[in-house]
Amino acid sequence: MEQLSVTKAFEGELHRYKHSSSSTSTDMVFAVYLPPQAKNHSVPVLYWLSGLTCTDENFTQKASAFRMAAKLGLAIVCPDTSPRGLELPGEHDSYDFGSGAGFYVDATQPPWSGHYRMYSYVADELPELIEKTFPVSDKKAISGHSMGGHGALVIYLRNPGAYTSVSAFSPIVHPSKVPWGQKAFQNYLGADKDLWATYDATLLIQENGANTPILIDQGDSDSFLEEQLQPNHFEAACARANVPLTLNLRAGYDHSYYFISSFIDNHLEFHARKLMG
């Protein structure tokens, strides 16, 4: 691992690293915020998955999360949203596919397979690396925004017991049925709809249920709400599966990090109650 930077924030430290990933067969960059408590004892970890076009830095710079993380004693790990540096054909042609848009799946279709394996990277490789390297406990939670909200819900639902809690901002809850998800799944996963279903939070929760209450915040002035997000599908599936869901529809808020920053403290407190309760 190569340490790219260490920056003090709220008496804790934000570290960035580059490492060679066995999941993606590329270098990957991630950030980890270590709260001041990590100097004295191991702390639980929240994994934050970002949305389309993002890197690890969108959350660290714009979410206003470290004040509360420092108060609660919570580490936050922010992976990138795709492998980088591959220069695959078409990789950089659109904002919603390829670089910056790994969709937290393990691609099966060339040329993406073998590299675009963000599911394995985030669900398996990264937590193992984090727990081996930093003063953290094995208690972990997961959250994310938009494409990252989809990733958080899917990784949580496919790994029962691995995460104490899950939340999301403006998640893509039913990717099989919306343009962003269909484009990504068709290209990364091919035509196999059964495989698509293993990466679709609405279908997963219908099938498997969930062990803990789920928290979602969604702005009602989000320009992607109607076409791409449609949280009503997930809400209905949770009701059918008898999973407690708090879906906060926030009047006047959009899809931006200004929205996330406005409610991130609530999400951190939600996770801290489970992680430390």
Place this chain on the structure above:
Amino acid sequence: MEQLSVTKAFEGELHRYKHSSSSTSTDMVFAVYLPPQAKNHSVPVLYWLSGLTCTDENFTQKASAFRMAAKLGLAIVCPDTSPRGLELPGEHDSYDFGSGAGFYVDATQPPWSGHYRMYSYVADELPELIEKTFPVSDKKAISGHSMGGHGALVIYLRNPGAYTSVSAFSPIVHPSKVPWGQKAFQNYLGADKDLWATYDATLLIQENGANTPILIDQGDSDSFLEEQLQPNHFEAACARANVPLTLNLRAGYDHSYYFISSFIDNHLEFHARKLMG
């Protein structure tokens, strides 16, 4: 004025505008955060001046300031750091001069004179426009970072009674004596050292004193501390002028917005006590 965007944050609203400036004879962009209290009554205003290379967006995206501003009922106005769109010879050649580096002076030297008039823009034109347009009171305070900390101190010291308080993060306190300031002053103001002195906080406070306590935060791991910032000059001048200065030297913090975000709440509370006391 052209409204570029309105974004909800912490139940208040972040507005961005473009307007034709009589100070710079260009269009200028600024942001204003209106806390939720502004729906019901006029609120006081903090002016935030950014540093080298910044626009209005560095503070709005990275400072984590709106949670506390919303709690306190404080509007925050963020101007740009230079005129834009002029394409003057050499304007974009360096990060510390020209575009993004107006240094909050009224240039007297061609080709900068007539356009690079950020002192008049921030001290006179912008507050008049803000007070005419938004639900704000005439109570105002001023703060900033690095080059913007210099701007805040100078504008405060040259306009006694206009601002209820001033604070700064990592300010350039003695521009006449450090490379950043000397380069800017030589090019914008020419060789006249008496004119330089009117834009030098250390010399101004020596000459005129100040009416209110001043708050400065400075990271002791700031890579610009020794060469460019040297707060000891300002500290000594305040002592000689009998002006109460709180200079917090923060162990381990650097020059970034992560540092600002870590202590911005303290600064907002400092200003709110004066603005609303």
